[in-house]
Amino acid sequence: MTKVLSPRSAAKRAAILDAAQGCFCEQGYAATSMDMVAASAGVSKATIYAHFANKDDLFGAIICRRCDDQAEGLGGLVLAAKGDGGTALTAIARVLMDLFLAPEVMALYRVVVAESPRHPDLARIYYEQGPWRGKQRVAEALAALDRQGQLVVPDPWQATDLFVNMLRGEVFHRALLGLEPAERPTAETTIAESVRVMLAAYGRPG
Amino acid sequence: MTKVLSPRSAAKRAAILDAAQGCFCEQGYAATSMDMVAASAGVSKATIYAHFANKDDLFGAIICRRCDDQAEGLGGLVLAAKGDGGTALTAIARVLMDLFLAPEVMALYRVVVAESPRHPDLARIYYEQGPWRGKQRVAEALAALDRQGQLVVPDPWQATDLFVNMLRGEVFHRALLGLEPAERPTAETTIAESVRVMLAAYGRPG
C-alpha cells in the first residue's frame, strides 16, 4: 500500500503534513495558502506539489494520518473497563473526556465540521475512522460489563450514544467555541453526574 | 437603539443579510467574497459597504440577527413542560431535537464553530444568546417539574446539560457532518431512550 520513500522524502512529507495541519487548524482551510504551508514547513512550494496533487489532496492526507494515529490511542478504552460498573464507567469517561478536550483534536474537528459541506468524502472518512470507531469500542466495553453482570445494557449502541454525548456537554462546547471554562459544570462534575445517571439507568437493580 | 431606516434601505439591508448568510453557510466565511454576496443579494457592492463596515461586521450582523430570531422561538420550551415527568421531558426533547436538526441552524453553527478561533467575540455572543439561553429555559422547566414533585432534580443546570447533550448524539453528529442518517439510532429512539434515562436518574422514587 504505502509507497516506500527515501529518508529525506519521508521527512519532508511529514514536515509538510505537520505544517499544513497547523495552518489549517489556525487559519481554516480556505484562508490557508500553499505558500504559507511551504514557508511553515521550511520547504519549497514545488516540493509540496511533488508530494500532493493539490490542496484538497493535502487536506485528505492530514485527515487520514490523524485517523491512523487515533486508532492506536483508542486501545486504552477497553482496558479501562474493569471493576464494578461505576469504576469502569468512570475510567472510560476520563479517557473520553481527555480526548474530547485535547486542543489538537478539537482544532481538527472544527476544520472538518466546517469543510464537511465541501468535502463530504473526507467528513465520512473522518467520522467512520474516528468517532464511530471510538464509540464502537465503548459499546464493546458496555456489552462486556453487561455480560459480567455489572450493568444491564440491552442495547449497548444506544447506551453508548447517550453516555458519550453526556460527556460532550457545556465543558466541551465552551472549549469548542474558545470560551473560557465556566465555574460549573466542570469536567469532573460532568463525569461524576454522567456516571451516576448511567448507573441509575443501566445499573444492576438493587 | 436600532436606527430608523427608509423602507428601501431596510429591504436592501435584509436582502444583504439573507444573501450573506446563505453564502457563508454554503461556502464558508473565508471562501465567500463580497462580490458573491452582492450578486446573490441583487445589490451593488457599494451598497453593502454603505450598510456594513466590512466583511467581519457583516458576519457579526448575521449572528446577532439569528440570536434575536432564536430568542422568540425558544418560548415554546417552557410551555412544553406540562404533565407528568415523562410527558414533559418528551415534549421538551422534541422541541430541542427539531431545533438541533434544522438545516439552517446547523449550517450557521458550522460556520461559527469554524470561525471561533478568529472571531472569539462573535463566538461568545452566539453561545450566550443562543445555546446558553436555550439551556437556561430547559433548566427552568426542570426546576419547575421538581417543584411540582414530578421529578427530583437537585441541580437543574447539571441535569439540563446532560439531557440536552444526550439528544445531540449520533443522529445530530451525522447530520452535522453531512452523512446520511444511520438506521439506528433514529431521532425518535434517541428521544425515547434519553427520556427513559432521565426518568431513571431524576424520576420520583417508586
Next chain:
DNA sequence: GAAAAACTGAACTGGTTGGTTTAGTTTAGA
C-alpha cells in the same frame, strides 16, 4: 563515482480578493 531522484528558489500564469471611488440614476419625503 556516476546516474537518478528529490529538492530549491524564483519567476510566471490567469484569476480573485476586500475595499474604494466615480459619475450618474432612482427613490423617498416634504
Next chain:
DNA sequence: TCTAAACTAAACCAACCAGTTCAGTTTTTC
C-alpha cells in the same frame, strides 16, 4: 415638484491565490 438620501454599474487598487515551469543544487542509490 424639488431636494436629499440611497442606490447602481464599472473601473480601479495593491495584494494575494493555486498551480506550473525551469535551471541549478543536493541527496540517495547502486
